[in-house]
Amino acid sequence: MTRVVIDNLSKVYKTRRDRIHALDRISLTIGEGEFVSVVGPSGCGKSTLMSLVSGLEFPTSGEVSLDGVPIRAPITDVGIVFQTDVLLEWRTVLSNVMIQAEMRKLDRATYRARAEELLRTTGLDGFGGKYPHELSGGMRQRASICRALVHDPSLLLMDEPFGALDALTREMMVLELHRLWLATRKSILFITHDIEEAVFLADRVVVMTPRPGRIAEIITPNLPEARDMRIKQIPEFGAAVGRIRTIFEETGILKTI
């Protein structure tokens, strides 16, 4: 079953001086339980795509629908990891995560246990009582990931969630996310600029080109379901990564030397 249908979506930002064509006729679907990665260079409209899918902004033309219903207002059965961590400075880490449960009027005790569990798996054990300003950038980002997961949404939108992480933590988080996806089968839209990360995690990889943001190609790597880092050795992985690089070279984003 298809959950998200993005149909001929365009977005033009009008600023005082000019019009920025951020997205140009994007069509894409995200199936039930499907993991879709989006890769593209900076400024190609990835975050814009996410804001349209979440109903937080509205398209200039085209439409997004969720479970067959056109999106006309912000969707709420969703977990969003924004590109910046958007932690509330006045709440401790744990209560930043718990705000999901509070605002959605969910049972506090149940979700508190869940929140603490999430903080543990993301390596934030013992930081629940700290304020965001006491955390490193990578820790803040992990806290915001916990907040997007705590209420167990069926749809996850993640905008470069691992951008501020060091290579090792990043690998750990990628594996954690993969494990979570295998276990829960959420539909996930995952935005990144890391080609290998995109291929490793996804069923399908959407490759975008900039100005105006268009889909260059959608790649299906055909990797086995359950994955670990050894998968990077198999030919299909290399082929997918190679294909994406080629697209970027052809569109002039990567320079061949």
Added chain:
Amino acid sequence: MVDAPKQPPVAEPSGEPAPAEPARTMPRLPRSAGSLIALALLFVIWELVVRVGNVPAYLLPPPSTVFLRIFSDRDFILYNAGVTMIAVTAGFALSIVVSIPLAAVLAQYAWIEHTVYPLLVASQTIPKVALAPLMVVWFGFGLTPKILITFLICFFPIVVDTLVGFRSLSKEVRWLAKSMGVSRWHMFTQFQVPAALPNIFAGIKVASTLAVVGAVVGEFVAADSGLGYQLIVANGLLDVELSIAILVVLSVLGILVFAVVDVCERLALPWHVSQRHNDLAAGGR
């Protein structure tokens, strides 16, 4: 409000390493110690200047006699300080109680802000001191005009800063809230208000230093007791000693109000950034 003195720049004669001693001992003193020492120094210089320079006491009495006067007239001063503080507290509290909800309403609807805000700004161009005599015409002598003038002086900085605070909520935080399906009420109480609190306190702090000014201006024209009134009387009698004694007490009252706000801020905003740097509030304590 006395700024905590910055560490004196250590003069570095070329080639010679600067002595490390003072740099290491300075920060160990409590933050307010520097200001207190500076203040004490000021009094000492004042005392010396007056005594060495033989300044006649009817022009500028030395601080020692001013303090003696405060002590000997303590009942009189305490009573009048009490009267002034009632106006200060009431006017200041009123300004907080009115300004914050007003700013909250302005922040909710852009069109209200566009309509009302220019009027507020325009109202500030009227010198409030000049309003004081009118207040007497309208409300007679006594507490009411004093409270109203204090209120008028305190109210504007709180409205402006609070409004800035409510507006400071970032697009992303708004988005986060919407993705959780929050009600308008929760958007306000759980997001806008906490985000605005640092600005609200900044406005209240500015207002707190103005509150005593407001009450004294009120007492200049519209009272028969209170420190402002006694200041006018003392001036009329050319009692410079009492005038200065009252000024000293007034500034102590001002510092007191500021300190109370400062403590409240510390309790309410343990997370706030300025608490980590701690520069602004040091003088109030």
